[in-house]
Amino acid sequence: MCKRKIHMIGNTHIDPVWLWKKAEGMQEVKSSFSSALDRMNEFPDFKFTMSSISYLAWVKENCPDLFERIREKVKEGRWEIAGAMWVEPDCILPAGESFVRHFLYSKRFVEENFEIDPVVGYNVDSFGHTSNLPSILAGCGMKYYLFNRPDKTKLAVPPVFVWKSPDGSSVTAERIGGEYLAWTKPGIAYNLKESKEALHSYGYDRMAVFYGVGNHGGGPTIDNIRSIYELREEDKEDAIDFSTMREFFGTVEKEHLTEFQGELGRIFMGCYSSDNEIKRLNRQAEWSLLKAEAIGAIAVKLSGGTYRYPKEDMERAWKMALFNQFHDILSGTSIEPARNEACQEFQYAIATARNTIANGIQGIANHIDTRGDGFPLVLVNPTGKAYHGVLCTDVYVSSAGRKQVRMRDTTGEEIPYAESGYRHNERDEARKSILFEAEVPPMGYAVYRVLQEGPSFKPVKNRMMVEKNFISNGILTVTIDEKTGCPSSIIKNGIELLADKVAFKVFYDDRGAWGGELLEEKSEGIFEASNIKLIETNFLRTVLRSTLLYQKSELVVDYILEKDSDIVKMNCSIHNHERHTEIAFCLPVAGKKHQVITETAFLAEQKVVKDGTEYYQHRFADITNDKGFGISVINNNAYGMNQKDNEYRLIISRSAMFARGESGPVDITPDKRFMDQGSWDFCLELLPHEEPIQKQRLFTEADFLHMPIEHLGDSNHTGEHWLRKESMATVTGAGVQISSYKLAECEKGTQVLRLFECEGMETVAQVKVQNTAFTVHLSPYQVKTYLIKDAIVTETNMIEKKVELAEQENAASTTGTGIKS
Template identity: 25%
Template sequence: MPVYMVAHSHIDAAWLWRLEETVEVCKDSFLKVLDLIDKHEAVKYVQSSILYYKWMQLKHPKIFEKIKKAIKDGKWEVVLPWVEFDTNIPLGESLVRQFLHAKIYCKDFLGVEPKVVWLPDTFGFAWTLPSIMAGFGLKYFLTQKLRWNDAVLYPFHYFIWEGPDGSRILAHQMVGDYGGFPSEEAIEKEIELIKNRQGLDVIYFIYGYGDHGGGIDEEMAEAVDRLASKGKAIPALPSKFFEKIEEIKDLPVWRNELYLQYHRGCLVTQAEFKRNHRIAEVKLLDAEKLATIAEWLGGKYPLNDLRSLWEELLTLQFHDIIAGSSIEEVYKDAGKTLSAINAKIREIMDSSIRAIVEKTPIDEDEIFVFNTLPWRRNAIIELSDKEIIVAESLPPLGYKIVEKTSGGRIGFKELDDRIMLGNEFFEAVISKETGSVISFKREGFEYINAKEGGVYVQILNDTPVWGRKALESGYDAILFDAWELFHLQQPNGVVKTCLLKPESIKVIAVKPNYARVKAVYKYRQEGREDSYFYITYSVYSGIPWLEMKFEIDWHAAHRVAKLYIPLSYYADKMVFDQPYGLIERRDPGSPNATLYDKAKWEVPGQMWVYAPALENRGLAVFDDGKYGYDFGGKYLRISLIRAARYPPPYEGDGDGDFTDQGRHVFRIGLYGKPAKSSMLDVVRRAYEFNFPPIVKMSIGKGYGQLPSEFSFVEVDGNVILTVLKRGEKEGYVLRLYEVEGKDQEVKINPHLPIKKAYKAKLDEEKVEQLSIENGWIKLKVKPHEIATIAML
C-alpha cells in the first residue's frame, strides 16, 4: 500500500493562551491554508473542532464561505467533535453532546456529515467511546497520543476498537506526530516503524504546524507536490484514507480503554474547576428535565438557551482546559464562564419549577421537593445550617410536597476514645485520637482496616524530578509540572505526611434525624502558609452512606493530597465509573497484573469506585467532582488536590504560580453494597449523591390541578435513565444506559399522551418503532447499551 498524506494544523482551543486569542489563530491559519490549497493540487487539508467553524461564521464570514467552497471542491475535510475534548472527565451525556452539537452544525451550516473522530492530542480514551461513536454512525477514530506512553508501547497502529456493548470502530494510532515537515526521510522512518511493529507498509503522514496553529507554508506545499509527482505519496482526506484501511483484513481487536501512561496529574490539577464543571453538568441535565415537564404543563421550552449553554460547557471540555494544563488566565476566564452558565441554568430551573408548582395544591408553609432521578429515593434537605430534614420516598422523576419534620433513626454514642455513628443502614466509628474512620460496617461486615490507621488524608511530596520519559516522543515528565504526578519518583522514595493528629475533633450536632462530627487538621510546609483541612462526618436517617464533607484552605507547593481507605479484605480488581458505563481494573501489584495493568498507577474514574468483597458485598466510594484514583488489593486512594506550577504563557518564560491555592469544598461518601444487590444499586446511590433534589420554599399557594405527589416519568427495569429533553427537531427524547451487563426488558411511562415512540440513534434518528401499552413504552436493552428513545 502507498503512503497517504494530509495537511493539518493542530489548534488548541486554549492552553498557553486564552480562548479569545485562538479565534485569531484560526483566522490566520485558515487564510494560509486556503491560499495554498488553491495553488497546489496535491495539498489537501483536514480541520477538527466544529467550534472553529462557528467562530469563522460569526466573526470572519468571508473566510467561512471560502472554507465551504474548499469542502465542496474536495480539498478540505471536516472532522468531529465540537472540540478535541477530554474523554475521562466529562459525564457520558457530555460526550454525546460533543458529537450531537457538532453533527447538527455540520449538517445545517456546512452541508456535510463527517464520519471521522479526530482526537490526536487527548489524554487517554474511555472504553465507552466506541459505543458512543457507533451510536452516531461514526466509523473512524484517529489519535497519536499513545506514542506518549511511559511504560509499555501500545502494540497496534491499525486496529478494531470494540466498546463494552460490542460496538466496533476502525481506529488508527498514528505512527508519527500530528505535524511536521513532509520529507522523504520522515516518511521512510515511519514506514520502517510500521513494518517492524505490525507487518504493514501503509502510513498516514500528517504535516503542518501545530498547537498554536500556523497552518502550512509554501515549502511544505512544494515538498508535497514533489512527493506526489514522484508517486511517493498520495494526498488523501481522512475519510478516503480510512476507506483504504478498511481493506486490510484481520486487524486486531482491542476490548479495553485506551489508557495513556502519561499526564496522570491531569486527573487532579484544577480540582475546584473540575468540581464546578461537574455541578454545571448535573444542573444542565436537571434543567432540561424540568423545562420539558414545564412544557408538558403548558410552559415554553427554552431550546435555544439550552443549546447555547451546552455549547459553552462543551468548549470548556477541551482537553487542555478541563485537564488543568493551561495558564492561569484560562481558568480565570473559564471560572467566569461557568458562573454565567450556572446563573442562566438557575433562571431556567426557577421558571420551570414555578410552572410546575403553581399546578399543585401546595400551601405557603409547605416545601416543594423535586426528584430529578427516575427511581424512588430518600434525600437530604438542608433548610439552614441548623435545620435539616430527610425527604422520604420521593417519587421517580417527580415531586412531593413535604412538611418540616425532624423524626429519624440515628444511632450516636460518644466514648472516651471514639465516637460511634449509625443509622438503619450502617455503623461507623471515628477515633477521637486521630479523627479517622476506623470502622465502617454494614450487615455486620467490616470494610475498614483500623490497623492501617483507618480512613484519613495523606499528603505526598510531588516535586518534579527527572527520569520518566515518554517512550517515543522522548519528553521527560519534568517538563510537564501541571500534567504529571511525581510522588512515586522522589529521590529518597515516597515521602508522605499522614493527617492523624487533629487540631480538634468535636461533635457539632446530634439530632433525631442526623448527627455530625468535625475534625480539623493543620498541614505545615516550610516556606509556605499553613494549610487547613476541615472534615465533617455526617450520618442521616434514611440515607445509606457516611458523608465526609471537606473544606480545605490549601497553600502547599508541589504536594498532592489523597484520601487513604485501607480495606479489611483483598480485592484483586476494582470497578470504576466511566462515561455511560463502567470498567474493571486489576490491582497493579497483583501477581496476575500485566505490564499494562502495572502502568495504571493513577487511573480515571467519575462518580464512584467499587471494591468487591466476599459474598457479593463491597465498599463503594462516591464523590461529587474527583477523577483520579490509585489502588492496591488492600487499599484505595482518591486524589483530592495538588499544587503544581502553571505552565508559562506562549510568549513568555519562567515558572508560573502554584495551582489550586485557596478554598476547596467537596464531598466523599462511604457506602456498603448489600449482599443481595447488584451493581445497579451502587450506580443509583452514586447518582443520588451527585443529583440533589430541587427544593423550593415560601413559593405561595398553588392552584391544585395536580396532586400533592406525582411522578412524571416512571421506569420499570434495571437501567439508568439520564436524559429527558425536547428533541432537536421534534417530540421528546429519553436516554438511558445498562450497567449490569445483561439483557434487560424495560418499560417507561412518561405520563403524557404519546402517539408514537421509537428507538433511535444518539443523533435522534429513528430506527425502530416501539410498542406502547396503556401508556408504557416497551423496549429491550442489550448489555452495556446506551439507548435513546424518541417520543412523538
C-alpha cells in the same frame, strides 16, 4: 508487487487555549484557515483536514467572508471537516452525556451549514481515550476514529484496527505514524518512516500520514507541499498522494482488521489530579446542565407546553462547557490566566443551569393545584430513580424562631419532623431548616404541606447512638479516631469493613502539571484532629465534626449518619496552603485480593490498578475484597485515584505549578503560582457493603449526590394538576439507568429519554413517559435513545436521528454493534 498507499493529510493542530489565552488561540484559527485557503489556490491537488466545530462557528460569526470561502472548498471536496466534536476534548474525563452533546451540536452545525454528515472522529492530541468511546462514537453516527496518543512505546496496537466497546459497538481506528505535525521535510520524512515501519510490522498496505505546522496553528506550508512532491519522486515503492481521512478510511476493509477492546492508554499520570478547581467546575457544569434539562422537560410537560424552556440559553451554556473540556484545559495543563477564563466560562454555564432550574421549578409548581392548609412545599426529583430518605429543606415561616410547625405528606397524613441548625442561617429569624423523611417519584414532583401550628404527635425518640467519637444509626456504626479525625472502624451487620484507620495523607509531589512520571511515594504526614465535637443529633440524623490540621492548612469534615441509611456522608471544607504536595483521602478496606470498579462514560468498569500509578474515575469507585464485601466511595469533585495494596486513595489536591512541564524541586517564591491554593468544599459518601454491590446502586447514589432534590415553599393557587405526586418518566428493570431526560433539539413538544444497561447482562425494562408505556430490550452495556411525542415512541441514535435514517445515510453504521439507539 503492489505499492503501499500513503494518504498525505494536510492539517494544523490548533490549541485554542494552552500557553496562551483564548483570544490568541482563535486568532490562530483565522490565520491558519486563511493560510490553508491560500495553499489551495497555489496547489490544485492540495487538500486540508480540520477538526473542532467550534472554530467554524467562531469563523461564521466573526469572519463571514472567510466562512463562505471555506464553504466553497468543502463543496469541491478539498476541505475536509472531521472530528464532529466542539473541540478536541479530553477523552477520559467528560461524562457520557457531555460526549453526546459534543456530537449533537457539532454535527447539527455542519449539516445545517455545509449539508454534509462528518463521520470521522478526530482527537490526535488527547492524552488517552476511554474504553466506552466506540459505543458513543457509533451511537452518534461516527464510523471512524483517528488518534495519535498514546504512541507505540505505551500501547501496542496495529496502525489500523477495529476498536470495540464492551457493548460490541465498534469503529475503524488509525493511530497516526510519527506525529500529527511536520514543520519541515525531515519531519515529514520521519512521519513517513514511522508509518511504513508500522505497516511492515503488521503486514498492512495503506495509512494516513500527517503534515503541517501546529499547536499554535499554522497549517501546511509551501515548503511542506513541495517536500511531498519531492518525496513522492524519491519513493518508488509507495504511492503518495494528497488526501483526506474520509478518502483513506473509505479504502479500508474493516473485516480484515484486528480487533482491540479497552482503553487506549494514558500518556500522563498526573493530569487527572491537576487543578482541582477546573475539574470541580467541569463536574458541576455537566450535572447542573443535565439537571436543568430534566427539570425543564418536566415543566414543559406539566404546563402543556406553555412554559418556555430557554433552549438557546441552554445550548450556549452547553457549548461554553464543552469548549472548556478541551484537553489542555480540563487536564489542568494551561497557563493560569487562560484557565481562569475557563473557570469563568464554566461558572457561566453553571449559572445558566441554576437559573433554568429555578425557573423550571416555578414552572412545575405553577401548574399544580396547591390549595390547602398552610403552604405547599413542592419537591422535585430530576433523577431516574424514586427518592426515599431524609431531606433537609430551608423554608420561610413568619416568626419561625418562636413557632412550631406541622408537616403533612402527599396523602395529607401528619409526619414527624426535626428542626436543624446545621448550616442554617441563624440570623434570619423568619426561616426554618426542617428535616423529614420524603418520598419523591423519579423525574417528578411531590407536594408536602407546612402548617404554622404545633405538631399533634409526641416527640419521636432519638434512637441514634452518639458519644464523643462514636455514632451509630442501628445499621452502621462508625468510630472516629482521635488522632486522624477519620473513621478507625466502620461496622455493618457485625462485619468490620476497615483494615486500618482512614486518613487524609500528605505526600511530597514535585511533578509538573502533566505529572508524566510515576509518583515516587514520599509521605510527609497526615492531617491530624485538633477537635472532634457533636454538631447535631435528633431522631433523623447525627452530625459529628472533625477539625483537622496540617502545617498551614485546615480541613473540616462533618460526618453525617441519617435514619435507616447505609451511607456515611462527609461534608468537607478545606483551606489549603500546601505546595508541591498531594493530599489524598486514604481508605484501607478490609480483606484481600481487592477488585476496583470505577465509573467512566455510561459504564462502571474494573480497573487494573498498579501500585503508585494514578488512574482516573468519574463519580464513584468501589473497592471489594475476595469475599464480596467492601466500601464504595462517591465524590462530587475529584477524578484522580490510585490503589496501594488494600488502600484506596482519592486525590483531593495535587498542588503543582501552573503549566510547568518538568519535575523536580523549585524555590518557592511569590512569583511562582501553584494550583489548589485557598478554600473549597467537597462531598464524599462512603457506602459499606457486606456482600457484592450492584453497579446500579452506585449510579443511583451518584445521581442523587450530583442532582439533589429541589424544593420550593410555594403559595396556594389553582392549577391543572391536582395529583400530589406525579412522575413524568419511570423505568423499571434490573440494571437499567436513565441517563438523560430532556426536550428534543429539533422537534417541538418531543421528549428524549436515554437509557443504558449497567450490570453487563441482557435485560428488559418497562418504560412509562407520562401516559405512554413501552418495553425496551437491552443487551449488556447497551445505550438506547427514544423520542416520545403524542404517544408515539421512536428509537433514535444518540444525536436524536431516527435509526433507519441514520443507517441509510451512514450505510454500515450500527449493524452488529450492539448499540441501536
